[in-house]
Amino acid sequence: MAHGIPPLRSGHHLQLLEGSVELFPAMVTAIDAALREVRLETYIFDFNESGAEVAYALERAARRGVAVQVVVDGLGSGDLPPAQLQRLEMAGVQWHVYSPTGTLGLLWPGQWRRLHRKLCVVDGAVGFCGGINILDDFHDPNHGALEAPRLDFAVRVTGPLVARMQETMERLWRRIEAVRRLRSAHLRGTLTSLRASGTRAAVPAPPVLSHGLPRAKAALLLRDNLRNRAVIERAYLRAIGRAHREVIIANAYFVPGARMRRALVNAARRGVHVRLLLQGRYEYFMQYYASRPVFGALLRAGVEITEYEPSFLHAKVAVVDGHWATVGSSNLDPLSLLLAREANVIVEDRAFAHRLRQRLLHAVQHEGRRMEAAAYDNRSRATRAKEWVALVLMRLALLVQGKKYL
Structure with missing residues (x-):
């Protein structure tokens, strides 16, 4: 629904997760079980401490042939470690930076429009949504080590809304790909790619196996x-x-x-x-x-x-x-x-x-x-x-x- 609040739909299993200490193991478990694809979007991707565990899981998935696509925000993630990026790219992880800040940074008006959402979908069957960046609970990029964990939450979900999560992530990926190709002056190839990606058949998601009724x-x-x-x-x-x-x-x-x-x-x-x-x-x-x-x-x-x-x-x-x-x-x-x-x-x-x-x-x-x-x-x-x-x-x-x- 474009302008209103989408209706609540039944048929979901939900798990509340507090902090990276609960979210990251759940994500790593899902990524390690992936058969076809992993999609991840985050404002901050920090490779320190437990954040590296998520990166290693993405690397393992890509090495066994799973399609892995990651989008990070250009302001939130800043300059990512070249060695880590090279390692992920060599494993086959596809990586895009949303709206790189450039030389003017936030002085350019359009740079205030950031990718702040935190989403992950695995095989179109399980999704994660919340406020938690790929960032260790005890580490802050600006303030360093924290004495107590940051308070934040996410939810692990299976059910109908996972398809919408996947759809919006696919759409953003295609848009970033199109912009990148246009900037590389490959207009003809971009339009052809967009036509193909817009008409490709959706790959059916595997059945969700869980205990109890999804109510x-x-x-x-x-x-x-x-x-x-x-x-x-x-x-x-x-x-x-x-x-x-x-x-x-x-x-x-x-x-x-x-x-x-x-x-x-x-x-x-x-x-x-x-x-x-x-x-x-x-x-x-x-x-x-x-x-x-x-x-x-x-x-x-x-x-x-x-x-x-x-x-x-x-x-x-x-x-x-x-x-x-x-x-x-x-x-x-x-x-x-x-x-x-x-x-x-x-x-x-x-x-x-x-x-x-x-x-x-x-x-x-x-x-x-x-x-x-x-x-x-x-x-x-x-x-x-x-x-x-x-x-x-x-x-x-x-x-x-x-x-x-x-």
């Missing part, structure tokens, strides 16, 4: 800059607007626009228990400080805000009324909701939502610091000045893109 309802939300510009935000707004008892949101970079702020305030005022688990440690200037001016209105409406403290919070998840949940790559900020390619899974399943809710509640109660309205109102002039500068920078970045959000 969970789920859908894949894909945000892009064409037809699906607001689908993830609409899904959040609909769930919050329908909430009766509880909304729990954990979000790394939380800079909600006017509609999202109104939805949260209105929910709190009608008696819904609204909890936000947000970034408590400084990571990036603009995202950290630009979020804080909106906290006042939320606190006054009765929204509870907890800042996660043990490590960096990278999660982009939510649970509403104990049955609706989402896990994905999209932050509730304008960089995600207006510019980046994002992917979230939405789930209607009480068992799945219960597990995610319990983990978030534990973090709220034992791993965070509750923000008090009085302390917020008494923050220093220096802090307020940083907030103002961050907001101006974010608005300027959006203005250059022709966007308005705040």
